Amino acid sequence: xxxxxxxxxxxxxxxxxxxxxxxxxxxxxxxxxxxxxxxxxxxxxxxxxxxxxxxxxxxxxxxxxxxxxxxxxxxxxxxxxxxxxxxxxxxxxxxxxxxxxxxxxxxxxxxxxxxxxxxxxxxxxxxxxxxxxxxxxxxxxxxxxxxxxxxxxxxxxxxxxxxxxxxxxxxxxxxxxxxxxxxxxxxxxxxxxxxxxxxxxxxxxxxxxxxxxxxxxxxxxxxxxxxxxxxxxxxxxxxxxxxxxxxxxxxxxxxxxxx
Amino acid sequence: xxxxxxxxxxxxxxxxxxxxxxxxxxxxxxxxxxxxxxxxxxxxxxxxxxxxxxxxxxxxxxxxxxxxxxxxxxxxxxxxxxxxxxxxxxxxxxxxxxxxxxxxxxxxxxxxxxxxxxxxxxxxxxxxxxxxxxxxxxxxxxxxxxxxxxxxxxxxxxxxxxxxxxxxxxxxxxxxxxxxxxxxxxxxxxxxxxxxxxxxxxxxxxxxxxxxxxxxxxxxxxxxxxxxxxxxxxxxxxxxxxxxxxxxxxxxxxxxxxxxxxxxxxxxxxxxxxxxxxxxxxxxxxxxxxxxxxxxxxxxxxxxxxxxxxxxxxxxxxxxxx
Numbered sequence: 372x373x374x375x376x377x378x379x380x381x382x383x384x385x386x387x388x389x390x391x392x393x394x395x396x397x398x399x400x401x402x403x404x405x406x407x408x409x410x411x412x413x414x415x416x417x418x419x420x421x422x423x424x425x426x427x428x429x430x431x432x433x434x435x436x437x438x439x440x441x442x443x444x445x446x447x448x449x450x451x452x453x454x455x456x457x458x459x460x461x462x463x464x465x466x467x468x469x470x471x472x473x474x475x476x477x478x479x480x481x482x483x484x485x486x487x488x489x490x491x492x493x494x495x496x497x498x499x500x501x502x503x504x505x506x507x508x509x510x511x512x513x514x515x516x517x518x519x520x521x522x523x524x525x526x527x528x529x530x531x532x533x534x535x536x537x538x539x540x541x542x543x544x545x546x547x548x549x550x551x552x553x554x555x556x557x558x559x560x561x562x563x564x565x566x567x568x569x570x571x572x573x574x575x576x577x578x579x580x581x582x583x584x585x586x587x588x589x590x591x592x593x594x595x596x597x598x599x600x601x602x603x604x605x606x607x608x609x610x611x612x613x614x615x616x617x618x619x620x621x622x623x624x625x626x627x628x629x630x
Numbered sequence: 631x632x633x634x635x636x637x638x639x640x641x642x643x644x645x646x647x648x649x650x651x652x653x654x655x656x657x658x659x660x661x662x663x664x665x666x667x668x669x670x671x672x673x674x675x676x677x678x679x680x681x682x683x684x685x686x687x688x689x690x691x692x693x694x695x696x697x698x699x700x701x702x703x704x705x706x707x708x709x710x711x712x713x714x715x716x717x718x719x720x721x722x723x724x725x726x727x728x729x730x731x732x733x734x735x736x737x738x739x740x741x742x743x744x745x746x747x748x749x750x751x752x753x754x755x756x757x758x759x760x761x762x763x764x765x766x767x768x769x770x771x772x773x774x775x776x777x778x779x780x781x782x783x784x785x786x787x788x789x790x791x792x793x794x795x796x797x798x799x800x801x802x803x804x805x806x807x808x809x810x811x812x813x814x815x816x817x818x819x820x821x822x823x824x825x826x827x828x829x830x831x832x833x834x835x836x837x838x839x840x841x842x843x844x845x846x847x848x849x850x851x852x853x854x855x856x857x858x859x860x861x862x863x864x865x866x867x868x869x870x871x872x873x874x875x876x877x878x879x880x881x882x883x884x885x886x887x888x889x890x891x892x893x894x895x896x897x898x899x900x901x902x903x904x905x906x907x908x909x910x911x912x913x914x915x916x917x918x919x920x921x922x923x924x925x926x927x928x929x930x931x932x933x934x935x936x937x938x939x940x941x942x943x944x945x946x947x948x949x950x951x952x
Contacts (some may be wrong), residue, residue, distance in 0.1 A: 419716035468743045501734035513813035516731045541817035554868030584886040595769045605931045615932045616942035620950050627912040629891040
């Protein structure tokens with residue numbers, strides 16, 4: 372089975388976020404980046420599927436779009452066990468909408484004719500949660516979202532889908548297909564030292580965005596970003612941990628009346 | 631193109647509150663009389679009647695035997711036909727798991743992009759949604775002349791509860807569907823195991839998040855929960871890592887709680903967690919990042935290291951109870 376895993380490089384969860392001068396995006400200089408965590412789970416499911424399969428022709432291909440810096444995240448995925456990678460080079464993805472990005476990913480995926488395309492259910496930066504579903508639509512493939520477990524069957528796939536409030540559902544679908552992966556289905560692996568060494572020798576094919584899909588103007592535009600307004604007036608309790616704790620307990624007793 | 635189409639979601643004939651919130655959001659976008667509410671299913675008579683009593687415009691029963699169970703293909707095909715027939719300027723849907731499954735594909739079919747998980751609608755219209763796990767807000771605008779697709783976040787728009795002056799007109803729309811067009815076969819929903827822990831009835835909850843760093847530190851928050859007589863809960867990453875069982879997860883994929891006291895230890899406050907606990911009466915947040923979104927909903931906040939602050943609170947609670 373040939374599996375493409377679409378991954379995204381996102382600002383590290385603990386990175387300090389500052390709004391840029393234009394107020395349209397965050398300051399990207401000296402920002403730390405990481406692999407989007409839901410995509411790490413998608414990669415894990417792909418590697419598990421390949422390892423479980425008896426067929427020797429299984430292949431896991433990582434696909435990512437973005438500027439040069441995305442290369443480090445691609446190497447990380449290769450170090451975890453992906454076989455090769457495709458990097459769609461683009462410096463201005465920020466001005467695209469979800470459809471624009473999905474068009475690039477779909478065009479690159481089409482060239483590979485995969486049996487399965489996996490991606491995380493959403494990104495930790497924009498949080499659109501749409502890219503995988505749009506890629507399926509553009510490629511004319513069936514899809515399922517919020518998937519925790521994938522089993523190969525005679526005719527296709529059987530997947531476990533998360534519903535709301537602790538409910539689940541099993542879905543059968545034919546391949547080729549697109550699945551978006553929910554976190555927590557499997558435990559994430561770490562790259563081994565050997566994996567990191569091997570990753571350096573693996574193929575990373577670079578494709579120029581302009582060669583994949585004609586540039587189109589976005590239909591949805593992010594005009595401005597801002598710090599959220601507070602929903603409540605929060606009393607901040609300061610001092611040493613001991614002082615803050617004492618003040619908190621006092622307030623919970625006498626002000627909030629919950630203790 | 632004119633008017634607004636709101637697509638309601640039914641679960642076994644029941645209409646959840648978020649649908650009424652989507653209708654309330656739609657009323658900010660245009661004349662209430664121009665709003666059509668669509669309800670999809672194999673049998674929609676009773677939910678349609680319920681909607682018609684409160685909806686201001688028209689109600690459309692989109693009925694077909696192949697819509698008995700939700701499938702992305704069935705919904706996309708039906709709604710595509712409905713939108714081509716009604717040509718609304720705007721389509722508004724509740725941001726549910728079902729919507730996340732079909733709406734991005736439906737919008738793409740029209741060359742459009744869903745503006746998803748919207749929390750506010752301003753003049754323009756400008757649509758506000760959260761970015762960076764709630765640390766920032768983004769203002770989005772739809773450009774061009776096509777239909778604008780919007781999904782709204784649970785709890786963002788107060789649901790209208792008063793009945794309309796007169797019941798809305800109900801009509802039926804029958805989409806053309808062929809069994810061969812439905813490519814996925816969904817099974818019946820099931821629950822993993824009996825929920826051993828019912829957090830929704832707890833008076834006090836200590837919630838723990840990534841800030842706890844390692845499984846070895848869980849006893850620190852457990853000690854605080856014990857001192858308070860509270861239940862221990864967690865954000866999703868803690869359960870994903872297996873540090874606490876999934877049944878203790880609070881948030882959109884776990885339980886929804888509203889205790890007297892919710893103490894969030896090392897939880898940054900991503901929206902997926904906030905929707906599960908923001909209705910709590912009193913919220914205390916402890917986080918090392920003063921700009922963590924959890925502070926936006928907190929009554930009391932302490933900026934600091936969870937590993938130092940939590941044991942200090944445990945001691946203070948014990949002292950107060952003596």
